[in-house]
Amino acid sequence: MHRILLFTGCILMVLSSCGEPARPNIVMIVIDTLRAENLSCYGYGRNTTPSIDSLAAAGTLWTSCIAQSSWTLPSFTSMLTGTSERTHGAGVDPELTDMDEGSEWWSCENMLHPDAPYLPTILRDYGYRTYGHFNTAYVDSVHGFSRGFDRYTCQTGAPADADVIVQGFIGWADSTDSEEPFFALLHLFDPHAPYDPPSPYDTLFGPLAEEHRTFWDVSRDSTRRSISDPGNRQHYIDLYDGEIAFADAQLGRLFSFIRSEGLAGNTMIIVVADHGEEFLEHGGFGHGHAFYQQIVHVPLILSGASIPAGVRDTAWVGHFDIAPTILAMLDIEVPEVMEGNDLFSPSRVSRVIPSSGKLYMENDWICSVVRDGVKTLRMDDGTRFIDFSANLVTDPGEMELEEVENSGDLDNYMLTPRAWEPMQVRMDESLSPALRDLGYF
Numbered sequence: 136m137h138r139i140l141l142f143t144g145c146i147l148m149v150l151s152s153c154g155e156p157a158r159p160n161i162v163m164i165v166i167d168t169l170r171a172e173n174l175s176c177y178g179y180g181r182n183t184t185p186s187i188d189s190l191a192a193a194g195t196l197w198t199s200c201i202a203q204s205s206w207t208l209p210s211f212t213s214m215l216t217g218t219s220e221r222t223h224g225a226g227v228d229p230e231l232t233d234m235d236e237g238s239e240w241w242s243c244e245n246m247l248h249p250d251a252p253y254l255p256t257i258l259r260d261y262g263y264r265t266y267g268h269f270n271t272a273y274v275d276s277v278h279g280f281s282r283g284f285d286r287y288t289c290q291t292g293a294p295a296d297a298d299v300i301v302q303g304f305i306g307w308a309d310s311t312d313s314e315e316p317f318f319a320l321l322h323l324f325d326p327h328a329p330y331d332p333p334s335p336y337d338t339l340f341g342p343l344a345e346e347h348r349t350f351w352d353v354s355r356d357s358t359r360r361s362i363s364d365p366g367n368r369q370h371y372i373d374l375y376d377g378e379i380a381f382a383d384a385q386l387g388r389l390f391s392f393i394r395s396e397g398l399a400g401n402t403m404i405i406v407v408a409d410h411g412e413e414f415l416e417h418g419g420f421g422h423g424h425a426f427y428q429q430i431v432h433v434p435l436i437l438s439g440a441s442i443p444a445g446v447r448d449t450a451w452v453g454h455f456d457i458a459p460t461i462l463a464m465l466d467i468e469v470p471e472v473m474e475g476n477d478l479f480s481p482s483r484v485s486r487v488i489p490s491s492g493k494l495y496m497e498n499d500w501i502c503s504v505v506r507d508g509v510k511t512l513r514m515d516d517g518t519r520f521i522d523f524s525a526n527l528v529t530d531p532g533e534m535e536l537e538e539v540e541n542s543g544d545l546d547n548y549m550l551t552p553r554a555w556e557p558m559q560v561r562m563d564e565s566l567s568p569a570l571r572d573l574g575y576f
């Protein structure tokens with residue numbers, strides 16, 4: 136009799152703790168400047184990402200995720216607000232980019248608007264502990280990104296390497312024993328130029344060149360940078376891949392920690408990039424200057440908690456789907472202004488996945504849209520806008536662009552109104568000398 140009572144008591148305890156399913160922890164890893172095609176789980180010929188590959192095998196990988204912009208500030212805003220660049224307007228201010236020689240400020244951006252729904256803020260309102268480690272001044276508190284974080288760090292000086300970011304998170308997770316779930320955003324910066332991975336990753340994919348270069352060898356005229364030594368392309372790619380492999384190895388440590396702490400069953404891990412990188416495929420290099428696939432096709436992987444395992448989803452999706460997906464998963468109402476879809480929603484309608492923005496060193500706000508695998512780009516040839524189209528299913532690098540009549544999808548997208556009045560931030564040398572070292576301006 137005694138034993139039966141005890142047994143019944145245990146069942147009651149389990150039922151009460153299971154009556155309200157525990158919300159999962161969320162670890163969102165944003166790897167800067169990581170184009171999808173250079174990950175082994177995206178079909179790359181080099182084994183750059185064994186840790187991320189394992190994560191993908193245990194979760195769901197989206198083969199066709201498009202960044203809503205081509206550089207850090209607007210892309211982070213899209214990921215964390217569920218909106219397109221046209222709607223949120225964060226990034227280069229179209230009205231204020233003609234910087235005079237000798238002006239005291241280097242750049243002027245529209246910040247993440249304080250009224251925009253922001254994933255960390257929403258999650259904190261729903262009881263999450265929030266931890267964010269960001270890695271460049273474009274996503275600092277001045278630009279609005281610290282909102283909603285209990286613990287927020289931004290490397291406004293030299294970026295921190297992936298081992299530092301991972302160790303910082305492990306230290307934080309180890310030091311708290313709260314029962315509340317956590318949301319952690321870790322911004323890894325390693326693949327961003329300069330391409331300078333630590334040993335042995337610096338020679339993992341090729342010998343060091345006689346003249347070791349970690350930046351594109353560029354010269355400047357009055358308006359734009361030009362490439363003076365394209366012959367070094369493979370050297371840069373070798374080093375870039377080394378940076379990716381280094382970051383991946385650090386993520387391996389992070390994933391081991393999550394398993395060893397017994398957190399794996401109730402922790403969802405997201406791996407995504409804010410944008411990619413061009414290596415002269417279309418005559419340019421770096422990012423922020425165009426919307427070619429090399430720059431906007433990014434990895435997107437969700438794994439752990441209730442995420443289906445071993446799935447490769449070929450739907451065309453975007454950064455702006457991430458926040459609505461997380462909120463839907465947690466049964467939190469998705470704010471109306473969010474334009475993205477729940478990635479696990481069974482209804483799949485034909486829709487436009489846009490990329491857009493006003494780019495530094497260019498004169499006009501430009502954009503591209505993808506619908507059902509067909510991409511249309513609007514480009515400025517100096518005198519007028521021309522629309523080009525490519526079928527990404529048969530031409531994933533869009534090497535064969537075809538001029539087309541004006542695209543209705545582009546026209547419609549360009550009419551999307553801003554949701555908030557822009558708020559500007561000006562940066563000068565005192566605010567961020569590190570940005571110049573990273574090749575900006």
Ligand SMILES: [Zn+2]
Binds near residue numbers: 168206207208409410
């Ligand atoms: Zn970036």
